Amino acid sequence: MKPILKIVLWTMATVGSSILSGALSAQSISINGAGATFPYPLYSQWAYDYNQLTGLKLNYQSIGSGGGIAQIKAKTVDFGASDAPLKKDELDQAGLIQFPMIVGGVVLAVNLEGIQSGKLKLTPALLADIFLAKISKWDDPAIKKVNPGLKLPKQDITVVHRADGSGTTWIFTNYLAKVSPEWNSQVGADKAVSWPTGVGGKGNEGVAGYVQRISGSIGYVEFAYALQNNMTYTLLQNQAGKFVSPTIETFQAAAANADWKNAPGFYLVLTGQPGEQSWPITGASFILIYKDQSSAAQAKALLKFFDWCYRYGAETAKKLHYVPIPMNVAEMVENGWKNEVKSEGKPGWP
């Protein structure tokens, strides 16, 4: 046989056999998700624990809530995660359903020498003015009035916000718009806004990184990030006028008022909730999946994972200072799966 023909046949044989073996071994299911950085520490822990238990590979990319919504709409992932819930008509238009997976709190972290966690008190007006660049130095009399005993340095305030489209931003600006009419008219609330001042970090991780590096900075992050990076968090005055500390109890107090039953598409905002113990900037993080799932096996694996998270993931969630969704709400969600999720013509759940 001519040498060139031998080479071609040999190449075809090796390539063909590797494709075949690849196809045969591709029986294992893996799940891909993308979206909010807010619940990322928890989702990655859940994914690891579930993998140890069942061997299912779950890959979650924290690219921001905006990215999560875009990717699930583009059908590149099996589920999207967003802290900014979609309204019912947008869900219906895209053929998606959403359900809350976890509740967490957004906290303010500062980098000030000599100030420890839970010592700096902020009121809603102060917070809005700082982020509107109306207060630009830490020793401003307005801040001093609320913190009489604290030694505040004569330093510029550097605001740190998100550079990417973020559900954490959505929750935070939603809160600011509620407490400050000036913020509402000048900036508004969305996943990305035109910030009056400050530098932008990519993801909760980026904001945490910048706050840790820049002296005199203040930024908003999900509570797990503040804890994991040993950041200095502040107290915040809630609607009842009390200065509360971000803890799982104050997040739970805010979430206790949530009326999930009467929320179409589970669209619910938990910022500025009443109650003496409520943390003002609480929010739920949602999962988005398609009503019509193309593969029954994939859909089953996906929903079984979420069911496991509801039933057995509560301890892990509490350890990371997230508030788990109570079982009665989880049952409402699973009812929704039974009625709305279909794969290959049959119901996707149970």
Add this chain to the structure above:
Amino acid sequence: MPKLSPFQSRSALQNRADLAFRGITVFCATVLIIIMLAIFFELVRNSGLSIKKFGLGFLLSMAWNPVTQNFGALTSIFGTVVSTIIAMIIAVPLSIITALFLVELAPPILSRIVGIGVELLAAVPSIIYGMWGLFVFAPFMADHIQPALGKTLGFLPLFQGPPMGIGMLSAGIILALMIIPFICAVTRDVFQMVPAAVKEAGFGMGSTTWEVTRKVTIRYGFRGVIGACFLGLGRAVGETMAVTFVIGNDHRISASLFSAGNSIASTLANEFAEAAEPIYLSSLIELGLVLFLITFLIQIFAQLWLRRIAKGMGDRL
């Protein structure tokens, strides 16, 4: 038929091989041009929405508001231009001096080692520069360099503001570090091509090393040096990840080099994945089109300038 010599007779196969070779090369060249035109047309087509809505005002508007869907390119263009200017101011003199050292003054072994080191710098991925910039360089800037600059030159609006470590100046310096290897490597090759006979003629007439370097080596390789600079400039204008990490991501124009800003590339890197609204997406693509045109114009300008120098200095290097 008279017998043809081996040089004159060509078999049919050889003729066909020649034709095939020419066909393949022409095809490859044409494909490249078609790809470039295709990219340009796609950019124009997809930015149609924002071109229609904002018009030429897009290039002069400082707004960037995803809530009201009002976008303008000026802050991003400003960031790109300023960070590139800072990078060129730092990189060009350093590269030329390094190249001169490597060619004229260094012993051959040292020249080879440093030369290899410079070329290895070019191989470092840009995201590594970004991460190094954020974790190592930015704290160094914030703790030492920026306070010192603020104390000595703080009366200038260029050096006012809180020393954050990240910002326009840091981005410019990181960019300079990235383009120095390119400019230095090409400039060194250019200087090495200066004929030894010309340099020795200079030495023979009694010139000092500096006079030979200035009046012979640099003048001889001037076109190559300019070409190398434009190579570095092109890289700096489009550099994405390194700049995104350290520029601060703030849509703002500020007189201070310490403040955060945004370049076109970093805006696209940060916001493209989540831009869901059509106008938002179209504005980002229009930003990409602006960057494409800026790079294109730089290349045309470079070619025109090089041609003018060639005419003025005769046909050398």
